[in-house]
Amino acid sequence: MKRTVPTLAAAVLAAVLALPSLPFSAAAEDRPLTVVAPWEIKGLDPAVTGYAFTRMEAAETFVEVDEEGLPIPALARSWEVSEEGRLWRFELRPEVRFHDGTPLTAEAVVQALTVAQGKPGVLDKAPIEAIEAEGDGHVVIRLSEPFSPLLAFLAHTSAQILAPASYAADGSVQEIIGTGPYRVTAVEPPQRLLLERFDDYWGEAPAIARTVFLAAGRGETRTLLAESGDAQIVFNLDPASVQRLARNESLEVVAVPLPRVVTLKVNAALEPLADPRARQALSLAIDRAGIAAALLRQPEVAATQLFPPGMGAWHDAALPPLTRDLDAAEALLAELGWQPGADGILEREGARFAVTLRTYPDRPELPLLATALEDQLREIGVEVTIAIGNSGDIPAGHQDGTLELGLIARNFSLVPDPLGTLLQDFGPEGGDWGAMNWSDEGLTNAMEALLGSADPAGAEAERRRITSVLQEDLPVIPVVWYLQTAAISRGLEGASVDPFERSYRLSRMRWAP
Amino acid sequence: MIAIAGYRLLQAGLVALMIGALTFVLVHSLPGDMAYRIAAGRYGYDLVDTAAAEAVRRELGLDQPAILAFGAWLWDLLRFELGVSLVSGVPVVEEIRHQLGHSVELALVAIFLSLLIGPPIGILAGLRPGSLFDRIVFLVSIGLRALPQFVIGLLLIYLVSVWAGLLPAAGHGGTRHGILPALTLALGLAAVSSRVARDATLAVTASAYYRFGRTKGLSPGETFRRHGLRNVSVPVLTYLGVQLVYLVEGVVVVETLFAWPGIGHALVHAIVARDVPMIQGTALVMGLMFVLLNAAVDLICHLIDPRRKEA
Numbered sequence: 172m173k174r175t176v177p178t179l180a181a182a183v184l185a186a187v188l189a190l191p192s193l194p195f196s197a198a199a200e201d202r203p204l205t206v207v208a209p210w211e212i213k214g215l216d217p218a219v220t221g222y223a224f225t226r227m228e229a230a231e232t233f234v235e236v237d238e239e240g241l242p243i244p245a246l247a248r249s250w251e252v253s254e255e256g257r258l259w260r261f262e263l264r265p266e267v268r269f270h271d272g273t274p275l276t277a278e279a280v281v282q283a284l285t286v287a288q289g290k291p292g293v294l295d296k297a298p299i300e301a302i303e304a305e306g307d308g309h310v311v312i313r314l315s316e317p318f319s320p321l322l323a324f325l326a327h328t329s330a331q332i333l334a335p336a337s338y339a340a341d342g343s344v345q346e347i348i349g350t351g352p353y354r355v356t357a358v359e360p361p362q363r364l365l366l367e368r369f370d371d372y373w374g375e376a377p378a379i380a381r382t383v384f385l386a387a388g389r390g391e392t393r394t395l396l397a398e399s400g401d402a403q404i405v406f407n408l409d410p411a412s413v414q415r416l417a418r419n420e421s422l423e424v425v426a427v428p429l430p431r432v433v434t435l436k437v438n439a440a441l442e443p444l445a446d447p448r449a450r451q452a453l454s455l456a457i458d459r460a461g462i463a464a465a466l467l468r469q470p471e472v473a474a475t476q477l478f479p480p481g482m483g484a485w486h487d488a489a490l491p492p493l494t495r496d497l498d499a500a501e502a503l504l505a506e507l508g509w510q511p512g513a514d515g516i517l518e519r520e521g522a523r524f525a526v527t528l529r530t531y532p533d534r535p536e537l538p539l540l541a542t543a544l545e546d547q548l549r550e551i552g553v554e555v556t557i558a559i560g561n562s563g564d565i566p567a568g569h570q571d572g573t574l575e576l577g578l579i580a581r582n583f584s585l586v587p588d589p590l591g592t593l594l595q596d597f598g599p600e601g602g603d604w605g606a607m608n609w610s611d612e613g614l615t616n617a618m619e620a621l622l623g624s625a626d627p628a629g630a631e632a633e634r635r636r637i638t639s640v641l642q643e644d645l646p647v648i649p650v651v652w653y654l655q656t657a658a659i660s661r662g663l664e665g666a667s668v669d670p671f672e673r674s675y676r677l678s679r680m681r682w683a684p
Numbered sequence: 685m686i687a688i689a690g691y692r693l694l695q696a697g698l699v700a701l702m703i704g705a706l707t708f709v710l711v712h713s714l715p716g717d718m719a720y721r722i723a724a725g726r727y728g729y730d731l732v733d734t735a736a737a738e739a740v741r742r743e744l745g746l747d748q749p750a751i752l753a754f755g756a757w758l759w760d761l762l763r764f765e766l767g768v769s770l771v772s773g774v775p776v777v778e779e780i781r782h783q784l785g786h787s788v789e790l791a792l793v794a795i796f797l798s799l800l801i802g803p804p805i806g807i808l809a810g811l812r813p814g815s816l817f818d819r820i821v822f823l824v825s826i827g828l829r830a831l832p833q834f835v836i837g838l839l840l841i842y843l844v845s846v847w848a849g850l851l852p853a854a855g856h857g858g859t860r861h862g863i864l865p866a867l868t869l870a871l872g873l874a875a876v877s878s879r880v881a882r883d884a885t886l887a888v889t890a891s892a893y894y895r896f897g898r899t900k901g902l903s904p905g906e907t908f909r910r911h912g913l914r915n916v917s918v919p920v921l922t923y924l925g926v927q928l929v930y931l932v933e934g935v936v937v938v939e940t941l942f943a944w945p946g947i948g949h950a951l952v953h954a955i956v957a958r959d960v961p962m963i964q965g966t967a968l969v970m971g972l973m974f975v976l977l978n979a980a981v982d983l984i985c986h987l988i989d990p991r992r993k994e995a
């Protein structure tokens with residue numbers, strides 16, 4: 172007995188280890204390409220998990236965007252605008268088939284867009300009056316007012332075009348039947364998505380036949396999956412792992428700037444923060460370079476303005492950068508009547524400069540950044556109390572007016588054209604994730620002008636006006652930008668990372684010989 | 685026998701009621717507005733604004749008093765209805781069926797592996813108390829039990845997957861994917877069961893009836909098979925029942941580390957998203973599983989140890 176058990180254990184272990192499995196025994200061309208990222212698959216609804224199906228190239232949108240974020244044809248081959256920007260007429264790409272073999276029709280597009288418009292996402296925020304089919308080959312969208320970011324809204328993943336057979340009668344999605352180069356063969360929420368090449372794809376056929384998406388929430392797990400070679404592309408590396416993976420000869424680590432920025436959302440109705448000079452003083456106290464280098468280990472992410480360099484037209488290299496200057500900050504505050512009290516905290520007419528900073532751990536770096544900011548603001552005599560809750564506290568605090576300072580991460584490419592997000596954030600009423608009790612007539616007018624604008628030079632001038640108002644008045648104070656990091660196996664050729672996080676671009680890759 | 689089953693059934697009912705009430709109270713006393721959390725779980729927090737949260741609040745009737753919602757849950761439970769996930773809209777039963785299978789698979793393989801590793805080593809150590817082998821086993825088992833499962837898992841991935849390249853590091857899809865997570869759990873379990881087996885062996889071999897077996901001329905092997913094994917296995921199995929807590933807690937950690945789509949993983953995500961029916965459903969199933977496994981341990985001990993039947 173006591174001798175046979177270990178022998179039996181060894182035999183079982185040996186047998187299991189020797190089990191045939193595809194990555195080890197199949198021919199190289201046949202092995203699946205595995206992508207690992209932290210984002211879980213919550214269901215089939217494009218409003219919820221649409222990004223996963225677009226990124227894995229199973230579903231496509233009506234309009235696509237290029238490297239600069241500008242709209243390019245996708246399932247819509249061309250479009251024209253009339254009636255002063257209120258009528259958009261799209262021509263369908265012919266000869267496109269869904270994965271179930273049915274052809275792409277104008278009716279199918281209308282159904283998909285109408286369903287998307289009925290759910291929280293982005294299309295519900297566009298001034299759309301009607302979406303109609305015009306014959307077999309055209310779709311017409313009628314707006315109640317001119318809205319230039321419409322194309323970018325149509326490119327959002329929640330507006331992906333699925334076959335009519337995908338939807339149940341109540342608009343819920345039963346199956347992902349898209350038009351992309353890859354066809355979904357299995358969805359296993361919350362972790363896995365399996366796909367294979369779709370042979371009737373309208374564009375160029377992909378070289379790699381099978382792909383897998385695997386969601387792994389822990390950074391350690393993702394790093395080890397990259398190191399062990401189980402995954403060929405791994406996204407969102409934690410700062411400590413980046414350095415280790417960069418030394419691994421079989422991997423290439425890439426970093427791409429994302430249109431996402433961490434900002435301090437300021438309640439401009441709060442007495443100490445109402446004057447722009449007070450907000451400038453806070454901004455001057457922040458050591459962005461120190462935070463970027465020491466906490467995030469990415470020195471290049473220190474924000475010099477709201478829009479990161481990846482945002483093409485919106486990043487204004489000529490704008491005077493936000494810097495740290497404690498003397499200037501103290502001078503501004505003294506100008507406003509603040510004097511240091513006995514404990515070093517500023518006082519004015521008996522009131523202390525004390526504010527509460529709310530943040531949330533949904534993005535794990537935010538609480539860390541908040542403690543650094545608490546420390547740095549204290550140096551100019553501002554007392555910050557940190558309250559860590561959850562992401563809902565920010566919009567809720569905005570609505571009931573109790574938010575004082577909020578440390579938030581804002582994604583400006585929810586739709587590829589940030590104008591849509593800016594309208595929500597910096598309109599006359601402010602926004603849940605933007606300005607609070609702050610508005611600027613010049614900025615509002617500039618956004619209005621951009622909405623109806625078709626003239627590129629004029630648009631450029633309006634964008635400059637917007638960025639300079641935001642830089643001067645600081646309704647939100649930029650802290651750091653984001654870099655998307657990924658480890659890519661050197662066994663892949665043609666790999667690249669999409670700065671708009673729309674696609675993993677697997678259809679453009681091939682196995683190295 | 686029937687008394688055991690009846691007692692366990694009553695226990696299961698009480699466990700269900702308490703888990704339901706407790707999860708309900710705990711979730712409702714968590715800070716933050718539930719509507720925003722649920723909306724963030726559904727659409728990603730980037731897309732959550734007040735309008736989306738209000739839509740969720742209206743749809744789910746979150747503004748009604750909490751006691752009404754609890755009453756509704758109890759009434760549903762009596763009809764064996766667990767409700768619908770607030771995030772995915774899929775019936776909780778379906779989600780749990782999908783996840784529970786993966787977790788049970790993991791737990792059973794872990795128990796099996798731990799029995800394969802722990803007791804044999806413990807018995808060997810117990811037969812030679814004070815030997816070098818005994819002392820090494822002591823150190824290793826203390827070390828393994830002291831290490832969090834998270835660390836054991838990382839070390840195993842590093843050694844077996846990254847360094848030796850034998851098994852996939854994480855994910856699921858085949859038998860090979862299950863070995864490392866199950867082994868992570870099994871090592872912690874085996875650390876304790878080897879200690880229990882060692883001490884039980886020591887006690888049994890020192891007993892009068894064991895010595896009598898040797899005196900009447902049985903070989904050491906035969907004495908152990910006839911008089912040792914059965915006596916040693918009772919405490920080992922009883923302890924296994926106690927250790928199920930470790931297993932339930934371990935499943936939550938190990939599933940997240942190995943990207944294994946089980947019930948522990950689902951529970952963590954449901955709590956983050958304030959998906960009350962999912963939290964209640966998963967906690968309920970985990971609680972009932974605990975009762976069920978304990979009942980199974982009771983039954984097996986009953987079968988092994990004839991003295992219990994008389995008692």
